[in-house]
């Protein structure tokens with residue numbers, strides 16, 4: 069067999085394979101523009117990508133270089149991380165940075181992007197729209213020219229009562245016992261002991277004796293007099309007024325709820341939203357959402373503006389939003405736990421538990437969640453964080469938040485990049501620790517979804533060990549099969565997001581042909597979104613081309629196991645595209661001119677009336693691949709539990725004990741049944757069926773065959789003998805072959821000795837006279853006196 073390099077395989081396939089030429093992966097699209105994606109990128113100049121491009125030049129010429137350059141929308145940071153740390157070492161928690169004066173230059177933004185910033189947040193409370201436009205432009209430029217994938221989020225000001233921002237960075241200190249005037253009237257200059265509020269009705273409903281807390285307790289006052297709308301207050305706890313410091317009023321230890329009086333979306337917010345839409349931002353974070361209405365309102369607006377790819381995040385930062393948490397989460401595309409303002413409205417000590425609960429609710433409802441504010445607050449001033457801050461970051465990672473956010477640390481602090489690298493290190497470390505701890509099992513005790521896609525995603529990611537007898541069969545897939553990466557092909561990101569929700573160990577590479585989906589997936593835990601052109605109708609082409617591309621970039625090694633999940637809906641009836649799951653092992657291409665992958669597939673999982681069937685097939689059309697598929701199917705009344713372990717489960721256990729896979733056992737014996745014919749049958753059946761999850765009679769037949777076979781194998785009948793004998797012979801043969809060079813060497817060595825020393829070197833027994841050894845009579849050795857010296861006397 070010819071020995072061929074992977075590059076030449078690619079070059080040849082680019083030149084000759086009709087499917088891959090038609091498939092031609094797209095160049096990277098950044099905010100509507102088609103641009104080239106840099107292979108290799110600028111990251112630390114390792115330049116592996118360039119070596120491959122060179123190989124492509126030698127083999128395929130300039131056209132191929134262009135294709136190789138444009139072929140994969142994987143961002144340079146993920147690519148570098150993958151090269152350095154491998155699949156399982158990739159960071160899963162996403163990082164959001166607030167952009168402010170300290171980091172708004174192109175160079176600083178590039179450093180943040182290199183440092184792992186996934187999303188740049190622009191707080192519309194601060195600075196002008198022109199300033200924000202300029203930052204967005206720079207981020208687009210970095211994405212386009214340098215191959216980054218940084219999404220943009222704008223954060224609305226929302227309505228909240230706070231100290232009017234005069235633009236002065238300095239803060240004012242209130243001393244205990246001093247008396248202050250709080251007014252909404254315009255103040256000239258900065259008169260002492262007077263503070264201007266941003267909202268005229270700030271004192272409505274407030275009574276003498278109420279407590280006024282600044283920034284949730286930074287300073288406290290008691291209302292001693294009310295004059296019109298103005299309040300005269302005495303400082304009871306000294307502290308600082310920072311720019312835009314928030315007001316909250318308390319009576320008898322309870323918050324005087326004020327936020328509901330203010331509209332969530334002010335005129336300014338609508339103008340900012342319009343600005344964001346025209347700039348093509350990826351996320352709009354809504355401040356002070358008290359119920360689901362403003363979220364729905366904004367989503368409708370985006371729909372009308374044909375801006376459906378802009379995702380709406382709701383910021384949970386008020387008491388009201390906690391009371392209506394589920395409806396808000398349901399209506400929005402994601403949540404931000406805005407701990408800064410939340411801490412103003414609820415007692416500090418409740419923040420950790422509230423954060424954990426919001427994170428769990430978001431996972432249950434499959435919405436990404438960002439934990440924000442004061443993560444590394446001391447780094448706004450100092451170059452190192454406090455230990456407590458690092459512990460807080462780690463706890464958010466342990467709670468499996470999708471993303472962590474820097475605020476002032478990056479916006480105004482001098483150590484923004486360092487703060488980002490601390491987030492990165494702390495999150496990677498905690499992810500590893502959590503995995504070691506096997507917290508997944510605890511995590512998965514909480515059921516996440518009920519719909520079929522929910523449960524499929526759950527089964528893919530988990531080994532669902534539970535005391536529940538129906539779930540007692542372990543479904544060894546992504547985590548427990550030791551899968552290195554999950555590849556998912558998705559249009560709107562739904563399946564990628566469902567997989568992410570289960571927090572599997574391997575990273576999820578989400579291939580999508582929709583740029584909006586790609587940028588939105590940037591916020592989801594463990595998802596690495598890639599922009600490629602996908603075929604709706606030829607899933608095989610999607611799979612083989614993307615695997616080949618990643619393998620050829622040197623990012624898939626022999627032995628890597630990839631789980632491939634497809635969730636694309638076929639567009640026409642003769643299509644071979646369908647929902648499928650495949651597990652592929654990348655084999656060493658050195659001994660073959662074709663890339664070989666082999667699949668293994670776990671057993672069957674039984675939940676309610678839905679099952680995942682597995683089937684095995686081998687397609688001659690793609691000789692280089694053997695694979696198993698798990699077909700999604702709905703089957704009624706086939707899973708009555710009578711207390712016995714189902715044969716499929718026994719079968720899988722037996723295979724596992726023998727270190728075998730279902731494919732290796734079944735494929736030869738059943739080859740004739742599962743070859744191309746079956747392939748055609750499946751395609752036809754799926755194509756003609758209007759129900760995506762219909763069960764074919766072929767599958768049922770094969771399932772019952774499988775049951776019989778597993779029973780036979782389990783009882784050590786003749787059935788298992790042939791493959792076992794084959795296996796033993798193969799093992800014996802391999803063993804012999806392995807020692808063959810040693811045997812040859814030994815023969816050569818002794819032949820050389822013989823030639824050198826001649827015949828005298830050989831010891832011929834017949835030519836040498838050998839005398840017999842002297843005879844010793846054993847009875848003489850048993851003389852009385854010798855025995856008596858050692859043996860005890862008998863009498």
Ligand SMILES: Nc1ncnc2c1ncn2[C@@H]1O[C@H](COP(=O)(O)OP(=O)(O)OP(=O)(O)O)[C@@H](O)[C@H]1O
Pocket residue numbers: 166167168169191193194195223312355408409474475476477479480
């Ligand atoms: N675009 C900007 N221009 C100037 N300063 C900014 C900008 N963005 C943020 N800042 C500064 O960084 C600090 C932290 O920003 P951040 O937006 O996280 O907090 P915030 O102002 O308290 O708003 P929010 O309550 O919405 O989080 C702000 O107090 C502000 O001083």
Ligand SMILES: CC(=O)C(=O)O
Pocket residue numbers: 383385405406407408409410440441475
């Ligand atoms: C981020 C934000 O708005 C807060 O923490 O209040």
